[in-house]
Amino acid sequence: MSNRGNFSSKIGFMLAAAGSAVGLGNIWRFPYLAGTNGGAGFLFIYLICILLLCVPVMIGEIAIGRKAGSDAYGSYQKLGGGKWGYLGLYGILAGVFILSYYNVVAGWAFGYFLEISFGNLLSEPDYGSFFGSFVNNIPPLFLFSLGFMVITALIVAQGIAKGIEAANKIMMPGLYLILIGLIIYSLTLPNAGAGVNFYLVPKLDQITSKTLFYALCQAFFSLSLGMGCLITYGSYVTKDQNIVKSAAIISIADTSVAFLAGLMVFPLVFSLGAEPGQGPRLIFVILTQAFQSMGPVVGRVVGGSFFLLICFAALTSTISLLEVPAAYLVDQKKLPRKPVVWGVAGLIFVLGLPSMYSQGIVPMLNKLPIHNSPDFLSFISDLCDIALVTGGCLMCFFIRNRWKVQNLHTELSIGNASYAGSFLQSYVDVAITWICPVILTILSILVILDKFVGLEWLFG
Ligand code: TRP
Numbered sequence: 001m002s003n004r005g006n007f008s009s010k011i012g013f014m015l016a017a018a019g020s021a022v023g024l025g026n027i028w029r030f031p032y033l034a035g036t037n038g039g040a041g042f043l044f045i046y047l048i049c050i051l052l053l054c055v056p057v058m059i060g061e062i063a064i065g066r067k068a069g070s071d072a073y074g075s076y077q078k079l080g081g082g083k084w085g086y087l088g089l090y091g092i093l094a095g096v097f098i099l100s101y102y103n104v105v106a107g108w109a110f111g112y113f114l115e116i117s118f119g120n121l122l123s124e125p126d127y128g129s130f131f132g133s134f135v136n137n138i139p140p141l142f143l144f145s146l147g148f149m150v151i152t153a154l155i156v157a158q159g160i161a162k163g164i165e166a167a168n169k170i171m172m173p174g175l176y177l178i179l180i181g182l183i184i185y186s187l188t189l190p191n192a193g194a195g196v197n198f199y200l201v202p203k204l205d206q207i208t209s210k211t212l213f214y215a216l217c218q219a220f221f222s223l224s225l226g227m228g229c230l231i232t233y234g235s236y237v238t239k240d241q242n243i244v245k246s247a248a249i250i251s252i253a254d255t256s257v258a259f260l261a262g263l264m265v266f267p268l269v270f271s272l273g274a275e276p277g278q279g280p281r282l283i284f285v286i287l288t289q290a291f292q293s294m295g296p297v298v299g300r301v302v303g304g305s306f307f308l309l310i311c312f313a314a315l316t317s318t319i320s321l322l323e324v325p326a327a328y329l330v331d332q333k334k335l336p337r338k339p340v341v342w343g344v345a346g347l348i349f350v351l352g353l354p355s356m357y358s359q360g361i362v363p364m365l366n367k368l369p370i371h372n373s374p375d376f377l378s379f380i381s382d383l384c385d386i387a388l389v390t391g392g393c394l395m396c397f398f399i400r401n402r403w404k405v406q407n408l409h410t411e412l413s414i415g416n417a418s419y420a421g422s423f424l425q426s427y428v429d430v431a432i433t434w435i436c437p438v439i440l441t442i443l444s445i446l447v448i449l450d451k452f453v454g455l456e457w458l459f460g
Contacts, residue, residue, distance in 0.1 A: 006236045013237050014246055017062075018172065019316025020229060021254035024105055025222040027310055028283055030258040031265040035276035037214050038206030039198040043262065045211050049219040050255055053439060056431035057225050057392045058247045060399050063411040065234025066243065071327035072228025075235065080402045087394050091227035092325050094387035096344075098227070099321040100352035101380050103152075105280075106314040107145030107356075108135060109307055112284060114144075117304035122292045127285045134284075135359040145356060146349060148311075152318040153345035156326055157338045171312040172253075178306055179260045183267075186290065192267035198276060199266040209455055213447050217385035223254055226388030226395070229320050232327045242416040244424055257313075280378075322348070355380060370452070382451045389447055393440035399432050408432065 007013040034042040068075035073088035080087075111134065115121035124130045135141070186192060220226045237243075265283060268290050269276050278285065291303030322345060329340045358365035358376035365376040399408050405428075412428065413419040449455055 006238055010238075010241055010246075013233065013241065014249060015172065016316070016320070017224075017230065017233050017246070017250045018253040019313075020224045020233065020320030021222060021250055021317075022172070022175070022257050023222075023313050023317030024102060024109070024310070025218070025317070026254065026258040027261045027313060028105065028109070028280070030218060030222065031262050032279055032282040033214050033218050034199065034262050035266070035269070035282055036279060037211045038203070038208075039266065039276065040200050040202040041204070041207040041211050042215055043199065043259070044202045045207065045215040046219055046258075047255070049216045050223070050251060052431070053216070053392075053436055054219050054223050054225060055247055055251050056428055056436055057220075057395060058223055058230060058251065059244055059412065059428060060395055060408065060432060061225065061228070061230035062234035062237065062243045062247060063408055064395070064399070064403070065231035066237045066239070066241075067407070067411045068231075069235050071235065071331040072231045072324060073328050074331050075228075075231050076398065079407075080398060084398060084402060087391070087398060088228055088231070088328075090387065090394075091229075091231075091391045092328050094227040094384050094391060095229060095321050095324040096348055096351065097380055097387075098221075098384045099318060099348050101355040101377050101384075102314070102321065103145050103149050103318060103349065104141075104352050104355045104377065106148045106311065106318060107141050108284065109310045109314060110144040110148055111140060112288070113304060113307035113311055116288070116291065116300060116307060121288060122296060122299050122303065124288075124292075127288045127292075128281070130288075131281045131284045132360070136361040138356065138361060141356060145352065148315070148318065149345050149349045152315065152322050153341050155315075155319055156322045156345075157341040159337070171309065171316075174305075175257065175309045175313060176260075178302075178309055179257070179264055182264045182290075182302070182306065183260060185294075186264055186267040186271070189267060189271035191271045191273075195265075195267035195270035196263075198270065199262050209446070210450070213443070213450050216443055217389060217447065220388040220392055221385060222258060223251060224317070224320060226390075226392035227324065228391075229324055232324050233320065235327075240415050243412055244416060244419065244428070386444070386448055386451060389440060390444045393437065393444050396432055396436040396440065400437055405429055405433055 007016065034046075064075050064079060068078040070078055071088070072091050073085045076088040077085035112121070115134075121130070187196070224230060234243075265286060266276065269282075269286050272286065272289055274286055276282070287306065288303065291299040291306070293299070294302060322341065325344050326337065326341045329335050329344070330337050354365055355377040360366050367374065368376060368379055370379055399405060408428070409420070409425060412425075419425055446455065
């Protein structure tokens with residue numbers, strides 16, 4: 001195990017894990033999901049999911065990884081034996097598919113960065129129709145996405161390089177600063193109050209079964225849970241780290257970025273008189289309109305840096321997604337790291353092509369005969385959501401019934417002298433033994449039904 005490498009410092013792990021968590025999920029997906037699912041009601045349920053279900057799962061994943069010191073497959077196999085390794089493979093596969101469409105959306109963000117900084121995007125008359133043609137103009141998108149995958153692979157091929165740790169130290173505070181600046185700007189616009197009200201004042205009648213499912217799936221996605229990403233990162237963590245504390249900090253960092261992204265977007269949406277429920281195009285349309293209203297120079301600088309930061313946030317996530325299958329092949333098949341990384345990256349890029357072509361240019365990929373998933377990209381993303389929630393659920397059963405909660409406690413008290421006998425221990429105990437397995441089992445079944453057949457017959 002000694003030659004697998006470790007994070008060079010405590011802060012290195014935290015940054016990498018927070019970098020994995022903070023990504024398109026926070027800035028792109030969270031605001032549009034909140035917009036289509038009731039605003040404040042969504043936020044409220046989302047926060048409950050994080051506290052009650054996600055933090056314990058995160059703690060479990062990191063602990064499994066550190067204890068076993070192996071990739072997702074190898075860790076389950078080592079601690080569980082028998083067929084448990086398949087649970088790791090299930091997660092690895094989910095990660096491969098997530099990266100396939102994630103990289104396409106990252107390409108969009110990269111394209112917007114270029115179009116705003118160096119092109120004439122800020123003089124467009126209609127950003128809704130611009131976005132529609134932008135995502136169907138394949139040749140440049142192909143290059144943007146390919147470029148993104150190549151950069152990801154370059155970094156992963158080097159191992160967890162010091163460059164990434166250092167770059168994160170600048171990028172993460174930079175992201176916060178720009179977010180806060182944009183929030184202040186958007187709060188001063190006319191009718192911003194309506195946006196704040198939509199986002200922060202829950203109206204109970206807006207909370208439906210859908211709100212719950214989407215919030216749960218989003219929470220898993222945003223925290224990078226359920227597919228062994230944090231098992232893999234956990235396997236590079238040294239024994240002097242306090243896992244519970246790290247999980248808390250990572251969750252807070254991630255949740256605060258999502259929260260702030262919503263606080264930036266909704267006042268803008270309402271002050272522009274726009275519709276919050278417009279789906280994946282939301283930030284691409286609304287934010288560019290806001291940047292345009294700042295004038296040609298300021299808009300270019302602020303808009304350009306904003307999309308650049310989104311790209312950085314996405315990059316630290318794509319790195320973590322590519323690391324999971326790569327670590328598996330390096331650890332289990334004893335293949336050399338560099339060719340593995342390039343091979344897997346190429347394969348995943350090809351797997352992403354149907355998603356790239358699914359926004360209208362190929363009608364077959366745009367109108368799937370599947371409930372709730374209008375295009376191929378949403379379909380894959382829905383399937384992956386299901387894989388994350390079920391994967392997290394099965395991880396709880398793995399700890400509860402196979403590895404045993406006592407072993408989890410032992411692992412968690414390494415690097416945390418005050419853990420044994422603490423309130424935290426009781427919380428982790430109840431959460432992993434009862435709350436998560438029971439609630440996640442019920443919700444997994446309902447989420448699957450919802451995505452494939454719909455639940456209107458059940459909830460009206
Ligand atoms: N959490 C990232 C985001 O919010 C995406 C991501 C990275 C991810 N690694 C993951 C999602 C592992 C699920 C599992 O953008």
